[in-house]
Amino acid sequence: MNKEVVAHIENLEHTYSSGHKALIDINLDIYKQEITAIIGQNGSGKTTLSKHFNGLLRPTAGKIFVNGKDVASRRVSEMAREVGYVFQNPNYQLFCPTVLEEIRFGLKNLKLSDEEIKARSREVIEEFDLRGMVKKQPVTLSSGSKKIVALASVYAMDPEILFLDEPTTGQDQYGKTKLGLLSRKMKQLGKTIIIISHDMDFVAEYADRVIVMNESRVILDGTPADVFSNEEVMKTAHIMPPQIYAIGNHIHAVSSETRLSVMELAKVLAEGDYCL
Amino acid sequence: MSDMSMYIPGNSFFHKCDAKVKMLLLVIVSIMAFLFHSPYLSGFLLIVGAVFNYISIGNRMFKHMLTRMIIIMMFFLIILHGFVNPRGETPASFFGQEISLPFFGAYTYEGFYLGLVFWLRLSSIIMMAELFISTTSPSDLIHGLHKLGVPYNFCFMVSMSLQLIPISVREAQIINSAQRARGLPEKSIVDRFKGLLPMFVPLVVSSLERMERTSMALECRGFGNTNNPTSMSDIVIRKSDIALMVITLLLLVACVIIRIRFGSFDMTDHLTSWADCFRLVAR
Numbered sequence: 008m009n010k011e012v013v014a015h016i017e018n019l020e021h022t023y024s025s026g027h028k029a030l031i032d033i034n035l036d037i038y039k040q041e042i043t044a045i046i047g048q049n050g051s052g053k054t055t056l057s058k059h060f061n062g063l064l065r066p067t068a069g070k071i072f073v074n075g076k077d078v079a080s081r082r083v084s085e086m087a088r089e090v091g092y093v094f095q096n097p098n099y100q101l102f103c104p105t106v107l108e109e110i111r112f113g114l115k116n117l118k119l120s121d122e123e124i125k126a127r128s129r130e131v132i133e134e135f136d137l138r139g140m141v142k143k144q145p146v147t148l149s150s151g152s153k154k155i156v157a158l159a160s161v162y163a164m165d166p167e168i169l170f171l172d173e174p175t176t177g178q179d180q181y182g183k184t185k186l187g188l189l190s191r192k193m194k195q196l197g198k199t200i201i202i203i204s205h206d207m208d209f210v211a212e213y214a215d216r217v218i219v220m221n222e223s224r225v226i227l228d229g230t231p232a233d234v235f236s237n238e239e240v241m242k243t244a245h246i247m248p249p250q251i252y253a254i255g256n257h258i259h260a261v262s263s264e265t266r267l268s269v270m271e272l273a274k275v276l277a278e279g280d281y282c283l
Numbered sequence: 284m285s286d287m288s289m290y291i292p293g294n295s296f297f298h299k300c301d302a303k304v305k306m307l308l309l310v311i312v313s314i315m316a317f318l319f320h321s322p323y324l325s326g327f328l329l330i331v332g333a334v335f336n337y338i339s340i341g342n343r344m345f346k347h348m349l350t351r352m353i354i355i356m357m358f359f360l361i362i363l364h365g366f367v368n369p370r371g372e373t374p375a376s377f378f379g380q381e382i383s384l385p386f387f388g389a390y391t392y393e394g395f396y397l398g399l400v401f402w403l404r405l406s407s408i409i410m411m412a413e414l415f416i417s418t419t420s421p422s423d424l425i426h427g428l429h430k431l432g433v434p435y436n437f438c439f440m441v442s443m444s445l446q447l448i449p450i451s452v453r454e455a456q457i458i459n460s461a462q463r464a465r466g467l468p469e470k471s472i473v474d475r476f477k478g479l480l481p482m483f484v485p486l487v488v489s490s491l492e493r494m495e496r497t498s499m500a501l502e503c504r505g506f507g508n509t510n511n512p513t514s515m516s517d518i519v520i521r522k523s524d525i526a527l528m529v530i531t532l533l534l535l536v537a538c539v540i541i542r543i544r545f546g547s548f549d550m551t552d553h554l555t556s557w558a559d560c561f562r563l564v565a566r
Contacts, residue, residue: 063464083463083469084463084468084470087463087464087465088466090464092464094457094460094461096489098485098489098492099457099485100458100462100465100485102481102483102484102485102488113465113466116465116467161465164465
């Protein structure tokens with residue numbers, strides 16, 4: 008399959024000033040219009056890796072290219088146009104008196120004209136279904152809504168790549184589903200989404216590609232089905248696949264079926280096409 | 284400096300010393316530094332402080348923020364006072380030359396002398412504070428304050444605030460990167476000032492929220508049930524601590540007596556050469 012590469016990482020390494028090697032020999036391509044999930048234990052280097060995409064951290068060795076251009080020579084505020092980053096805690100991001108101004112903050116930073124700003128923000132409010140809360144103060148919103156507003160305010164800047172750092176933490180099922188569907192929608196609108204998450208069910212459901220990190224290295228990279236069926240490697244990274252994959256993996260031991268969704272599993276069981 | 288409390292763990296004499304004794308030492312040095320208007324006693328205290336620091340924390344004292352501050356102050360105070368001190372009258376000679384600045388006039392002996400005295404006074408106190416800070420763990424400090432009669436709630440508040448500084452610093456860094464990632468301009472100094480509001484609001488909001496969470500968590504764990512909670516460890520005043528206390532107190536008394544009988548050894552009005560600045564009595 009011929010996929011367009013939006014970000015290319017070459018032998019990337021990052022060593023913190025404390026001497027801790029947070030990234031070792033990372034080689035990756037990120038493809039356009041894909042939802043890529045980066046998973047791994049705490050301290051495995053996920054966030055460190057993601058902060059290299061917009062220059063918040065600079066590589067101590069190796070190179071990273073976004074849209075074919077080397078990130079090293081560019082400022083973070085310049086990169087914001089191309090790489091959006093939604094932080095884990097929306098409280099760190101929201102500061103304006105109203106949701107509308109919050110959305111416009113990034114657009115003003117991009118020095119767009121007033122008409123453009125109005126048009127863009129109207130579009131975003133429409134797409135994220137924020138009409139009811141435009142005049143509200145972001146700080147007073149529920150944590151689910153805060154997350155959506157933070158996401159909307161970054162999305163408004165129309166970046167090619169969007170990072171979501173732990174989008175589902177502290178979210179109820181409704182919030183999670185909403186975020187998942189929004190990710191899909193943004194993908195359809197041409198964005199490349201990268202999710203950093205510990206929520207395996209969310210990753211399994213919405214990601215097109217999963218990258219597993221362990222002890223500063225990428226140890227696995229593939230579709231959710233490929234990754235979650237590789238229980239050996241998952242164990243070394245201390246990751247439990249979602250239960251549906253676990254069942255699938257167990258059945259795989261005695262049947263030829265490898266990739267299972269809930270529906271597929273139900274079908275296989277109903278047809279008795281397995282031997283336990 | 285990553286550790287904002289500036290405490291350097293160790294096992295030296297001053298590390299084991301009671302916090303109250305060290306506090307007293309700091310107070311006495313602060314009094315003595317301002318007792319005389321001459322560089323000698325405060326200079327002596329600075330050297331003693333430096334030696335104590337070296338014994339306690341070794342080479343790390345040279346990298347300590349407060350040591351750096353003393354060195355920076357030396358340049359500022361001695362150079363600035365030389366030019367701008369209003370009591371300056373006699374222009375100083377640098378190998379027969381006078382140095383003067385437009386608007387401020389010449390570098391004077393009086394200015395140099397006053398700057399030197401002032402610098403030595405401040406730096407001897409800073410040196411002793413460095414000894415105190417780098418050898419007293421925050422919990423010992425709070426414990427000592429409580430023993431001195433400061434209410435427990437207040438002590439606890441102080442220690443909590445000290446612990447919050449590094450947390451807030453880290454939080455500010457995260458917020459800063461969050462806003463930069465949203466394209467916050469960062470080219471000029473004006474941009475940086477504009478960037479303060481997007482930093483400030485989230486920082487205050489999260490601090491207030493954390494305060495509320497912490498206070499609830501504390502109450503849930505029974506904080507405030509008594510004003511005199513028992514403590515895990517008790518500091519004992521050793522004989523050597525008492526000896527240190529007695530020596531410094533005697534030194535203070537001696538200095539006060541000298542001050543009353545012989546005056547402050549102020550040389551400001553008798554300066555005509557560099558050598559005069561270091562004389563104990565006027566010619």
